[in-house]
Amino acid sequence: MDIARTPANPDGNIEMADAAVEPKAPPEIRREDYKPFPWLVPETRLDFDLGLDSTRVRSRLTVVHNEKSPRSSTIRLNGDGLTPTSVKVDGEVSRAYVMDGDDLILTLDDNAHEIAIETEIDPSANSQLMGLYASSGMLCTQCEAEGFRRITFFPDRPDVLSTYTVKMSGPKALFPILLCNGNKVAEGEDGENHWAEWHDPWPKPSYLFALVAGDLVARTDRFTTMNGREVELNVYVRDGDLERTEHAMESLKRSMKWDEEVFGREYDLDLFNIVAVSDFNMGAMENKGLNVFNTKYVLADPETATDGDYDGVEGVIGHEYFHNWSGNRITCRDWFQLSLKEGFTVLRDQLFSQDMGSEPVKRIEDVRVLRGVQFPEDSGPLAHPIRPDSYREISNFYTSTVYNKGAEVIRMMKTMAGDEAFRKGTDTYFDRHDGEAATCEDFVKSIEDGAGLDLTQFRLWYSQAGTPKVTVELAHEGDEAVLTLTQTVPDTPGQTDKKPMPIPLKIALFDRTSGKHSGEELIVLDKASDTFRFGGFAEKPVLSINRSFSAPVTIQRDIAGEDLVFLAAKDDDPFARYEAMQDLMVGHLVPAAKGELSDETREAGRKDIVGALKAVIEDESLDDLMRGELLSMPSQTYISEQIEAADPGRIFEEREALKAHIGSALKDELHRLYERAEKVPYSMSAEAKGARKLKTLILVYAAASDPQKAAELAAHQYDHADNMTDRQGALMVLTGIDSAERTGKLIDFYNRYEGNALVIDKWFSLQAMSLHPQVIEHVKALADHEDFTMKNPNRVRSLYMAFAANPHGFHAASGEGYRMIADLILELDPINAQTAARFVPALGRWRKMEPARSALMREQLERIAAAPKLSRDTFEQVTRSLG
Ligand code: PHE
Numbered sequence: 001m002d003i004a005r006t007p008a009n010p011d012g013n014i015e016m017a018d019a020a021v022e023p024k025a026p027p028e029i030r031r032e033d034y035k036p037f038p039w040l041v042p043e044t045r046l047d048f049d050l051g052l053d054s055t056r057v058r059s060r061l062t063v064v065h066n067e068k069s070p071r072s073s074t075i076r077l078n079g080d081g082l083t084p085t086s087v088k089v090d091g092e093v094s095r096a097y098v099m100d101g102d103d104l105i106l107t108l109d110d111n112a113h114e115i116a117i118e119t120e121i122d123p124s125a126n127s128q129l130m131g132l133y134a135s136s137g138m139l140c141t142q143c144e145a146e147g148f149r150r151i152t153f154f155p156d157r158p159d160v161l162s163t164y165t166v167k168m169s170g171p172k173a174l175f176p177i178l179l180c181n182g183n184k185v186a187e188g189e190d191g192e193n194h195w196a197e198w199h200d201p202w203p204k205p206s207y208l209f210a211l212v213a214g215d216l217v218a219r220t221d222r223f224t225t226m227n228g229r230e231v232e233l234n235v236y237v238r239d240g241d242l243e244r245t246e247h248a249m250e251s252l253k254r255s256m257k258w259d260e261e262v263f264g265r266e267y268d269l270d271l272f273n274i275v276a277v278s279d280f281n282m283g284a285m286e287n288k289g290l291n292v293f294n295t296k297y298v299l300a301d302p303e304t305a306t307d308g309d310y311d312g313v314e315g316v317i318g319h320e321y322f323h324n325w326s327g328n329r330i331t332c333r334d335w336f337q338l339s340l341k342e343g344f345t346v347l348r349d350q351l352f353s354q355d356m357g358s359e360p361v362k363r364i365e366d367v368r369v370l371r372g373v374q375f376p377e378d379s380g381p382l383a384h385p386i387r388p389d390s391y392r393e394i395s396n397f398y399t400s401t402v403y404n405k406g407a408e409v410i411r412m413m414k415t416m417a418g419d420e421a422f423r424k425g426t427d428t429y430f431d432r433h434d435g436e437a438a439t440c441e442d443f444v445k446s447i448e449d450g451a452g453l454d455l456t457q458f459r460l461w462y463s464q465a466g467t468p469k470v471t472v473e474l475a476h477e478g479d480e481a482v483l484t485l486t487q488t489v490p491d492t493p494g495q496t497d498k499k500p501m502p503i504p505l506k507i508a509l510f511d512r513t514s515g516k517h518s519g520e521e522l523i524v525l526d527k528a529s530d531t532f533r534f535g536g537f538a539e540k541p542v543l544s545i546n547r548s549f550s551a552p553v554t555i556q557r558d559i560a561g562e563d564l565v566f567l568a569a570k571d572d573d574p575f576a577r578y579e580a581m582q583d584l585m586v587g588h589l590v591p592a593a594k595g596e597l598s599d600e601t602r603e604a605g606r607k608d609i610v611g612a613l614k615a616v617i618e619d620e621s622l623d624d625l626m627r628g629e630l631l632s633m634p635s636q637t638y639i640s641e642q643i644e645a646a647d648p649g650r651i652f653e654e655r656e657a658l659k660a661h662i663g664s665a666l667k668d669e670l671h672r673l674y675e676r677a678e679k680v681p682y683s684m685s686a687e688a689k690g691a692r693k694l695k696t697l698i699l700v701y702a703a704a705s706d707p708q709k710a711a712e713l714a715a716h717q718y719d720h721a722d723n724m725t726d727r728q729g730a731l732m733v734l735t736g737i738d739s740a741e742r743t744g745k746l747i748d749f750y751n752r753y754e755g756n757a758l759v760i761d762k763w764f765s766l767q768a769m770s771l772h773p774q775v776i777e778h779v780k781a782l783a784d785h786e787d788f789t790m791k792n793p794n795r796v797r798s799l800y801m802a803f804a805a806n807p808h809g810f811h812a813a814s815g816e817g818y819r820m821i822a823d824l825i826l827e828l829d830p831i832n833a834q835t836a837a838r839f840v841p842a843l844g845r846w847r848k849m850e851p852a853r854s855a856l857m858r859e860q861l862e863r864i865a866a867a868p869k870l871s872r873d874t875f876e877q878v879t880r881s882l883g
Pocket residue numbers: 142144145281282283284285286319320323342398
């Protein structure tokens with residue numbers, strides 16, 4: 001599509017109007033068009049008269065000419081669906097304003113003015129959950145990225161930093177708790193109403209503004225910072241949820257301590273509040289001093305939260321807290337720089353979780369997310385660099401690429417620099433840019449200077465999309481091991497003929513006889529192809545490469561099955577060991593799904609796999625968390641990524657067949673393992689978590705090999721569970737088996753947890769993810785269940801995200817799964833566009849599928865595209881997916 005380019009409008013706002021060419025297309029915003037805003041807004045005063053159906057907002061902004069920009073006679077204040085009820089400049093009612101679409105443009109004659117605007121909004125009618133909205137009787141806000149403009153007219157861009165003073169008033173009975181950013185500086189009562197005034201001393205962009213009003217209770221604690229600041233900590237929830245906030249609070253304190261110790265970052269206010277809300281588009285939000293969280297990432301107790309949920313709470317609490325420096329103290333100049341705060345903060349939360357639990361297992365989990373979500377994104381129609389060049393709707397760019405690949409890119413810098421030098425780099429970044437709205441380039445330059453690295457060529461990781469592929473060949477010449485590496489960076493939409501990138505690869509060469517290597521080395525492949533020689537090898541060693549997943553690339557290696565068996569048993573890098581095990585299984589399943597296995601190779605492959613798994617079961621040096629990773633099969637998505645024109649049905653069958661084979665071949669070993677694990681009492685120790693992971697994993701294998709026996713075992717585990725991990729695991733297995741136990745336990749689970757939204761979400765998910773042959777009928781019935789609602793994103797995701805991730809349901813050969821997701825997108829789009837658009841990528845994989853399914857998926861995308869009215873979010877995702 002050819003979009004006409006128009007010069008940036010006179011006031012320098014980077015939003016441009018080019019809609020004329022393609023009537024339906026919202027304008028494309030380009031990174032290269034960035035201009036500073038011509039006005040500074042040193043002070044912002046907001047007055048809220050709060051009501052669920054009607055809230056009046058009065059804003060007073062002081063604006064002064066920005067010296068870094070040519071003098072402008074107008075100011076553009078962004079709005080979204082707002083009508084001003086009063087506009088004043090310097091106290092006088094202004095006639096000199098015009099509306100340009102949703103924005104308000106004022107004429108200003110001088111260098112400094114005071115602008116006062118009133119708006120009125122209806123939080124109850126806000127189903128998009130952006131701006132100010134009502135969530136079960138309370139009021140809360142979500143402003144990132146462009147939600148503030150749904151509250152009041154403002155230069156709603158991250159490079160306009162302002163100091164906020166906010167007065168909120170409302171009925172005391174409805175809103176006993178009134179919260180905002182910063183510190184409460186005054187409060188009072190006024191009949192049935194009460195009010196509070198809050199001041200945030202730290203200048204911030206509008207996307208970090210937050211307000212909460214409601215009937216809430218808090219768990220309160222304290223933290224003393226490294227320089228002796230006494231900080232009051234609160235976790236606010238609804239009455240009745242208080243007992244489930246302990247883990248969140250402990251995670252917060254650990255995050256605060258960790259950031260001091262590892263990054264030297266101290267908290268900078270006397271108060272830190274977290275509020276949990278049940279209607280939320282994302283995981284959580286780092287608003288200054290007032291983080292707003294999806295309840296999913298706050299509430300946890302053993303009865304209702306799994307070990308995975310506990311880890312999620314800790315990780316997200318850490319993530320939002322770490323944003324206080326990587327995001328708030330230093331924010332983004334524009335939204336193209338999103339990975340500046342998100343990539344870095346994801347890395348920080350990953351390192352935090354690694355330090356709190358098992359480092360290798362956390363690394364494996366993170367790589368699994370990257371390969372399961374980001375790699376497919378990078379190889380599909382929505383591929384974009386971690387610093388995108390253009391967008392139509394920024395909400396669509398809160399992607400795994402910006403977040404997870406962004407984190408990997410910074411992790412590579414850390415690997416190349418070493419921990420100490422990397423810390424010098426981050427210190428330089430925080431020193432240099434504190435208080436600023438910075439760019440990815442600022443970050444790279446700081447690491448370069450502080451850590452003493454040359455990152456000239458490395459910057460390509462910010463501009464080139466696509467997952468590099470590294471082909472590995474190992475030869476043996478004389479007493480030398482000769483390693484030849486070749487890289488290609490695949491074409492992605494709008495990008496071809498890419499340059500080679502620096503790829504840091506940790507390697508080790510194992511002596512076959514001793515089973516040892518003489519030290520890990522870091523090599524950097526920075527050419528299209530390069531050769532590395534290593535002396536002192538009488539026989540050809542076994543190569544372990546991309547250890548600890550040092551680079552986010554795919555490795556193409558021609559490696560013998562016996563060498564993979566060797567690495568799966570002996571590699572001292574836990575990640576590489578896991579990788580060898582996965583490769584062994586993928587190397588079997590890919591040709592199997594393509595119909596390329598002879599009976600003989602099938603037998604041989606299965607034998608290798610079973611042998612390697614048996615060694616893992618018997619290896620006493622392993623802890624059970626790690627053992628669980630090594631015993632897990634590669635996911636369907638991961639396998640299908642390795643196949644051109646994949647047939648999900650075939651992959652599914654082969655994967656199930658291998659699962660069944662393993663289940664019966666290792667029946668006794670797995671059974672003994674289960675019996676051992678069953679004896680470990682519930683606790684949060686690594687040992688107990690490992691035992692729980694094994695139990696459910698063993699049920700999964702049993703379900704494939706001996707479903708009736710598995711159903712009995714699972715029912716037993718369900719009945720005797722004293723925690724959600726065991727109970728959910730058992731029920732997950734049961735939902736896939738057509739058995740008497742299935743229905744009974746599903747009913748029991750529902751009755752047991754009725755009214756607990758987060759657990760009922762699990763109940764929906766388990767059924768939508770199930771391997772049951774009638775999964776599509778089940779999902780349809782669940783959509784009509786009285787507890788299902790399109791208004792709550794957690795509930796929508798629990799049913800439909802789970803279903804879209806279930807290859808067995810979503811990819812049903814009839815195309816019915818695709819139609820269901822398309823129907824959902826169309827129905828949800830007017831209610832919650834952001835959430836609706838997040839379902840498009842599932843259909844966007846059409847090019848990767850075998851022809852029949854490919855056509856069916858495309859047909860559904862076209863049906864969505866033809867809808868008379870689509871949100872900007874869904875429009876952009878569908879157009880790119882078809883493009
Ligand atoms: N900035 C949030 C985070 O990653 C994510 C978010 C984006 C939340 C947009 C809400 C809306 O921590």
